[in-house]
Amino acid sequence: MEVFPTQENNRIEFKSELSDRFERAVVGFLNYPGGGEIIIGVDDNGNAVGVEDCDAQQLMIVDRIRNNIRPQVLGLFDVVQDQIDGKDVIRVIVSCGQQRPYYIRKHGMSELGCYIRVGCSSQPMNESMIEELITKRQQISLQTMPSPRQNLTFKQLYVYYGERNFEPTEQFIESLDLRLSDGGFNYAAYLLSDENGASIKVASYAGTDKADLFETREYGNRCLITATERILDRMDSENRTFVKITSKNRLEKERVNSIALREAVINAVIHNDYAKGYPLVEIFMDRIVVTSCGGLVEGLSEADFFKCRSMPRNRELMRVFRDMALVEQIGSGVSRILKIYDSSVFEFTPGFTVVTFPFEKAFISPNSQLSDKTKQRQPTMLDVIKENPTATIPTLATLTGKSCRTVSRELRQYQDAGLIYREGSRKKGLWLVK
Numbered sequence: 300m301e302v303f304p305t306q307e308n309n310r311i312e313f314k315s316e317l318s319d320r321f322e323r324a325v326v327g328f329l330n331y332p333g334g335g336e337i338i339i340g341v342d343d344n345g346n347a348v349g350v351e352d353c354d355a356q357q358l359m360i361v362d363r364i365r366n367n368i369r370p371q372v373l374g375l376f377d378v379v380q381d382q383i384d385g386k387d388v389i390r391v392i393v394s395c396g397q398q399r400p401y402y403i404r405k406h407g408m409s410e411l412g413c414y415i416r417v418g419c420s421s422q423p424m425n426e427s428m429i430e431e432l433i434t435k436r437q438q439i440s441l442q443t444m445p446s447p448r449q450n451l452t453f454k455q456l457y458v459y460y461g462e463r464n465f466e467p468t469e470q471f472i473e474s475l476d477l478r479l480s481d482g483g484f485n486y487a488a489y490l491l492s493d494e495n496g497a498s499i500k501v502a503s504y505a506g507t508d509k510a511d512l513f514e515t516r517e518y519g520n521r522c523l524i525t526a527t528e529r530i531l532d533r534m535d536s537e538n539r540t541f542v543k544i545t546s547k548n549r550l551e552k553e554r555v556n557s558i559a560l561r562e563a564v565i566n567a568v569i570h571n572d573y574a575k576g577y578p579l580v581e582i583f584m585d586r587i588v589v590t591s592c593g594g595l596v597e598g599l600s601e602a603d604f605f606k607c608r609s610m611p612r613n614r615e616l617m618r619v620f621r622d623m624a625l626v627e628q629i630g631s632g633v634s635r636i637l638k639i640y641d642s643s644v645f646e647f648t649p650g651f652t653v654v655t656f657p658f659e660k661a662f663i664s665p666n667s668q669l670s671d672k673t674k675q676r677q678p679t680m681l682d683v684i685k686e687n688p689t690a691t692i693p694t695l696a697t698l699t700g701k702s703c704r705t706v707s708r709e710l711r712q713y714q715d716a717g718l719i720y721r722e723g724s725r726k727k728g729l730w731l732v733k
Contacts (some may be wrong), residue, residue: 305345307419310608313341315348317356322403327414328393329401330432332598333608334629335416338386356389367405370398371534374614374621377628390561392611394629395598397440397686400424400432417646434598441573441613442476446489447496454715455522459623463710466720486573487615490523494714495675497573499526501533504580519577523616524623525712527568530580532679534560537582555587555656556639559615561652562632565625567591570612575650577602581594589654594647605642607634628631681732684719688729 304311310333312324317339324342326337339360340350345367350356359377364376377392406412413424424432460471472478477488489495499519505511518529538554567578572593581588595601600608607628611617620626636644636654646653683698684690692710696703719732 308520309416309418313343314339315342323414325364325393326401326403328347329396330399331416332395333603335393338388347383347386350389353380353387353658374618379628387530394611398436400429409424440683442485442486442616444486445479446484446486449484451484451492453492454714455525456494459524478674493522498577507583507585530564531561549641552659559636559639561580562635563589566632569620570617585658587656591652594649606689684711685732
């Protein structure tokens with residue numbers, strides 16, 4: 300169970316119940332660098348009083364934030380049920396947004412509608428503060444950038460949402476903020492569509508520098524969720540377990556921590572500045588390097604970053620990746636990395652964010668031995684299909700070690716993306732890889 304502060308501060312506000320001042324607190328954190336957290340079910344003295352019917356309260360919170368605050372903030376907050384002293388409470392984790400100033404809808408962008416965190420409370424912003432934030436407002440975002448193509452399809456995205464028990468409706472695209480004000484598709488839609496030009500590569504080198512490149516594989520040009528999952532699969536196969544025989548025992552360990560590597564890849568995809576370029580993963584003989592375009596978001600300092608305070612660059616992607624359970628709560632990815640590695644693995648420049656994971660040195664010495672299972676890179680689903688074109692779904696599941704459900708889903712995705720197609724009947728036909 301997480302240890303909670305016993306007093307309010309500039310990042311924490313207590314509320315014994317969901318009151319009419321709730322939106323004011325949310326807006327205050329949205330406009331405050333690094334954001335903050337509202338804990339409902341705790342009184343001003345830090346005593347847990349609890350919340351009745353947490354499920355209904357959480358739905359009401361989401362509805363109030365979505366309808367009563369502007370600009371749109373879906374993807375900038377989490378609502379989590381927790382317990383303090385055995386009593387149910389609700390944590391509303393709010394990230395600072397890039398479209399500041401945020402405001403209470405019914406009062407507009409005025410001193411009655413705009414608030415910012417000052418000490419332990421949310422205070423009204425004066426006219427000069429509002430004007431200053433407007434001049435600094437991030438004008439270019441995935442929501443405002445037009446898609447370079449407008450004939451987009453979203454078959455893969457529909458499949459993903461269907462598998463998560465979301466029911467896509469006619470307003471599905473609009474609900475994800477994938478359209479411009481004029482009705483055209485924006486750049487977030489482009490990245491989540493079945494076909495796009497977003498090039499996300501994994502490069503492998505024979506040595507410790509870039510002088511000897513021996514393989515580059517393209518994982519982009521498709522729905523960003525599909526691309527991310529394929530990169531994560533590749534990292535699982537590359538992050539092989541090394542075996543070292545000592546006089547006393549047999550030691551096994553991954554090259555790098557798989558949880559931290561997964562979080563770094565997902566963060567690079569979500570927080571990448573797509574106006575400048577695309578994420579890149581590089582595998583060297585002694586390390587794995589994950590690079591995303593764009594340094595820290597303006598308004599977020601390194602100190603805030605290492606305290607796991609969040610300011611998502613692309614809230615639209617954050618929202619979708621959370622729906623897919625690829626992201627848990629805001630700010631959790633960095634905290635998982637920092638539980639395993641120190642802050643030195645991160646490097647920030649004005650143009651890039653780089654995370655470098657060194658291999659476990661004791662397991663990569665010349666005398667170390669690889670187990671027979673890990674000498675070869677695990678084949679992908681496409682590799683298996685190429686070698687076994689007549690294989691059925693149960694056979695593919697056996698060959699890949701995946702469930703039949705997972706195999707069926709991947710086959711649909713490959714078909715939707717135009718990578719494979721079926722010739723002949725289900726039982727006697729064969730798979731053809733383009």
